[in-house]
Amino acid sequence: MKNYKLTIQYVGEKFQGWQKQTSTDNTIQGKLESVLSLMAEEDVKVDGAGRTDAGVHAYGQVATVKLTNAKNPRDIKFYCNKYLPQEIAVVNVDEIYPRFHARLNKSVKVYQYRINNSGVRNVFENRFQCNLDEKLDTSKMKHAAETLMGTHDFTSFSSNKNSKKSNERTIYSIDIEKIDGEIILTFKGNGFLYNMVRIMVGTLIEIGLGQRSMKDIGRIFAAKKRSEAGFLAEAKGLSLVEVIYEE
Amino acid sequence: MKNYKLTIQYVGEKFQGWQKQTSTDNTIQGKLESVLSLMAEEDVKVDGAGRTDAGVHAYGQVATVKLTNAKNPRDIKFYCNKYLPQEIAVVNVDEIYPRFHARLNKSVKVYQYRINNSGVRNVFENRFQCNLDEKLDTSKMKHAAETLMGTHDFTSFSSNKNSKKSNERTIYSIDIEKIDGEIILTFKGNGFLYNMVRIMVGTLIEIGLGQRSMKDIGRIFAAKKRSEAGFLAEAKGLSLVEVIYEE
Numbered sequence: 001m002k003n004y005k006l007t008i009q010y011v012g013e014k015f016q017g018w019q020k021q022t023s024t025d026n027t028i029q030g031k032l033e034s035v036l037s038l039m040a041e042e043d044v045k046v047d048g049a050g051r052t053d054a055g056v057h058a059y060g061q062v063a064t065v066k067l068t069n070a071k072n073p074r075d076i077k078f079y080c081n082k083y084l085p086q087e088i089a090v091v092n093v094d095e096i097y098p099r100f101h102a103r104l105n106k107s108v109k110v111y112q113y114r115i116n117n118s119g120v121r122n123v124f125e126n127r128f129q130c131n132l133d134e135k136l137d138t139s140k141m142k143h144a145a146e147t148l149m150g151t152h153d154f155t156s157f158s159s160n161k162n163s164k165k166s167n168e169r170t171i172y173s174i175d176i177e178k179i180d181g182e183i184i185l186t187f188k189g190n191g192f193l194y195n196m197v198r199i200m201v202g203t204l205i206e207i208g209l210g211q212r213s214m215k216d217i218g219r220i221f222a223a224k225k226r227s228e229a230g231f232l233a234e235a236k237g238l239s240l241v242e243v244i245y246e247e
Numbered sequence: 248m249k250n251y252k253l254t255i256q257y258v259g260e261k262f263q264g265w266q267k268q269t270s271t272d273n274t275i276q277g278k279l280e281s282v283l284s285l286m287a288e289e290d291v292k293v294d295g296a297g298r299t300d301a302g303v304h305a306y307g308q309v310a311t312v313k314l315t316n317a318k319n320p321r322d323i324k325f326y327c328n329k330y331l332p333q334e335i336a337v338v339n340v341d342e343i344y345p346r347f348h349a350r351l352n353k354s355v356k357v358y359q360y361r362i363n364n365s366g367v368r369n370v371f372e373n374r375f376q377c378n379l380d381e382k383l384d385t386s387k388m389k390h391a392a393e394t395l396m397g398t399h400d401f402t403s404f405s406s407n408k409n410s411k412k413s414n415e416r417t418i419y420s421i422d423i424e425k426i427d428g429e430i431i432l433t434f435k436g437n438g439f440l441y442n443m444v445r446i447m448v449g450t451l452i453e454i455g456l457g458q459r460s461m462k463d464i465g466r467i468f469a470a471k472k473r474s475e476a477g478f479l480a481e482a483k484g485l486s487l488v489e490v491i492y493e494e
Contacts, residue, residue, distance in 0.1 A: 009369075009370050009371070010370055011370050011371060057371075059371075077367075081367060081368065086368065086370070086373060087370055087373075088370065089367055089368050089369070089370045090367075091367055120324075120328060120336055120337075120338055121328065121333060121336050122256075122336070123256045123257055123258050123333070123334055123335065123336045124256070124258060124304075124306075124375070126333060126334075128371070
């Protein structure tokens with residue numbers, strides 16, 4: 001039995017998200033498990049670091065897979081890229097120590113959200129951006145982002161209704177850059193709840209448009225109610241950029 | 248009657264190329280003419296600088312259109328982007344002197360061809376690259392590219408069988424860069440025949456793979472036969488980057 005760490009890229013557009021579902025196999029996890037099970041001639045389970053939503057992309061998703069029938073990492077990579085749909089690529093495969101698990105090991109996750117605020121759609125990047133014609137005030141957004149950072153109960157920023165687990169997470173940084181009419185928000189944190197990045201982005205957009213005060217964030221945290229936070233920003237603007245492990 | 252110069256971007260994937268055809272209106276020119284005719288309430292004709300093939304993209308296609316019912320350039324741009332398919336965008340509209348014609352005025356056209364030679368597909372750029380796993384020798388390609396430059400009869404590098412017009416064209420430069428496993432070929436010339444860039448790329452690829460000698464180019468020019476040149480490289484790797492006019 002050997003354990004492998006895979007780094008995976010995908011364009012999320014056509015898929016029902018990362019996580020395998022009983023009703024459909026049109027998920028990234030499902031596609032990977034099918035291809036790897038065929039290759040290894042055994043039923044394999046692929047564990048991903050981040051369960052990206054339907055329509056969300058990844059530049060650096062990380063997953064682990066254990067194989068009884070050990071294979072050369074190069075052969076695993078070659079086989080995956082040959083048989084996976086063209087919107088998914090395995091860019092790296094390494095053998096790793098047995099206890100390493102992509103989701104359970106502590107990590108810093110980096111998500112990026114791209115907003116085209118130029119007023120003209122970018123036909124080349126349209127699949128990876130949400131479009132917003134009204135101008136955003138990024139200084140207000142940066143100010144509000146500072147109050148989102150740190151360790152908080154993010155219940156108000158999650159679509160998950162009845163979680164019994166802790167909703168406490170730590171956000172290490174939120175960077176907001178404006179480059180040629182595009183606004184890029186980069187979130188680094190130890191974990192993100194269901195829809196959490198997209199709801200934070202929706203809330204920051206409402207602040208950037210002046211529809212909501214910069215001071216709202218404290219009240220939203222305290223309420224612990226999804227309805228207090230902003231709208232759910234479109235999936236296609238979001239990408240899981242990187243997963244950084246401690247060792 | 249006023250004359251307008253439009254700068255247009257598109258992802259060619261879904262379209263049957265630039266030029267309007269009687270059998271289909273699924274062309275960039277056809278889409279633009281439909282939208283502009285509706286807006287101006289008259290039949291308009293849009294003339295493009297380069298007649299890009301089916302599947303070829305554009306970052307900076309230029310076109311001219313004459314309108315009897317004059318409009319504000321900003322309104323033309325807004326209307327086009329509102330009603331065009333999302334893979335086409337009008338990024339600039341200027342009023343221009345009446346005799347200016349996107350195709351007939353002298354220009355330098357810049358085309359770019361992108362080859363992913365990294366061995367792993369790039370899921371984000373896959374629509375804009377051809378994939379080639381065997382390593383290319385770019386120094387051989389650069390050497391051969393020098394002999395393609397200058398003024399020549401490019402009959403052997405064209406798919407157009409029975410042209411009675413001159414096939415003489417001038418290529419000012421061919422740059423070949425390698426950036427992180429991607430090879431980018433940039434062609435600047437006063438005009439390109441039907442399929443000419445893609446046949447030059449196919450020929451340079453054969454040279455880069457060692458299937459053909461660097462010295463072949465002279466013989467290909469002299470033969471004036473399409474069959475002497477290399478294969479037709481895939482459309483999706485090609486983009487019309489820029490059209491530069493003399494004044």
